[in-house]
Amino acid sequence: AQKVTQAQTEISVVEKEDVTLDCVYETRDTTYYLFWYKQPPSGELVFLIRRNSFDEQNEISGRYSWNFQKSTSSFNFTITASQVVDSAVYFCALSEGPGNTGKLIFGQGTTLQVKP
Amino acid sequence: GAVVSQHPSRVICKSGTSVKIECRSLDFQATTMFWYRQFPKKSLMLMATSNEGSKATYEQGVEKDKFLINHASLTLSTLTVTSAHPEDSSFYICSAIFRGVGAYNEQFFGPGTRLTVL
Numbered sequence: 001a002q003k004v005t006q007a008q009t010e011i012s013v014v015e016k017e018d019v020t021l022d023c024v025y026e027t028r029d030t031t032y033y034l035f036w037y038k039q040p041p042s043g044e045l046v047f048l049i050r051r052n053s054f055d056e057q058n059e060i061s062g063r064y065s066w067n068f069q070k071s072t073s074s075f076n077f078t079i080t081a082s083q084v085v086d087s088a089v090y091f092c093a094l095s096e097g098p099g100n101t102g103k104l105i106f107g108q109g110t111t112l113q114v115k116p
Numbered sequence: 117g118a119v120v121s122q123h124p125s126r127v128i129c130k131s132g133t134s135v136k137i138e139c140r141s142l143d144f145q146a147t148t149m150f151w152y153r154q155f156p157k158k159s160l161m162l163m164a165t166s167n168e169g170s171k172a173t174y175e176q177g178v179e180k181d182k183f184l185i186n187h188a189s190l191t192l193s194t195l196t197v198t199s200a201h202p203e204d205s206s207f208y209i210c211s212a213i214f215r216g217v218g219a220y221n222e223q224f225f226g227p228g229t230r231l232t233v234l
Contacts, residue, residue: 042227043207043227044227091159095223102213102221102223103150104150104211106159106160107159109159111157
């Protein structure tokens with residue numbers, strides 16, 4: 001069965017600290033997609049990244065970076081030099097292929113609080 | 117990216133009334149839309165898959181007679197919460213699939229509708 005686990009329920013850091021949000025997934029498919037979304041207090045989901053199962057290259061986008069490791073079924077997200085505006089709930093999600101129905105399975109979410 | 121809207125953004129209703137939530141893809145046609153539900157401080161749970169021109173596919177445990185879904189056009193899906201009760205109070209989010217060229221079909225989320233049933 002497909003499952004996404006975000007073991008960290010809440011994380012609190014002080015501004016400028018680096019923080020890593022963990023994500024572990026389970027799937028029997030060989031083709032799948034992994035995502036990270038940000039949900040600020042307004043509630044609207046903000047897409048951050050999509051990764052397919054055949055691309056294990058790590059990615060960096062500004063202060064954000066992602067570490068995808070199939071060997072450990074993990075897709076961790078690191079924010080470098082965190083800012084107060086990074087405070088939000090972050091969701092990791094999984095979508096299975098190859099048909100890519102689009103159905104997303106979300107993790108429980110990690111609430112990140114960045115204090116000034 | 118493509119835009120998906122939801123209306124209303126917030127609704128408060130009395131117990132026993134029915135509430136309709138609209139999800140529109142504004143600049144693309146979406147043959148498939150999804151409806152998710154999110155309780156406070158909880159994750160998003162897929163409720164159903166809305167397919168244009170056919171019946172919705174509901175996830176296990178979701179009452180199809182309670183949550184009526186209609187996908188009458190390629191740009192509009194509606195979710196009607198019938199005879200709403202306080203336990204139906206939640207944040208409802210829709211998403212729409214954009215089937216472009218290539219292996220991956222992009223999914224775009226609406227801003228959500230917060231339903232409060234008194």
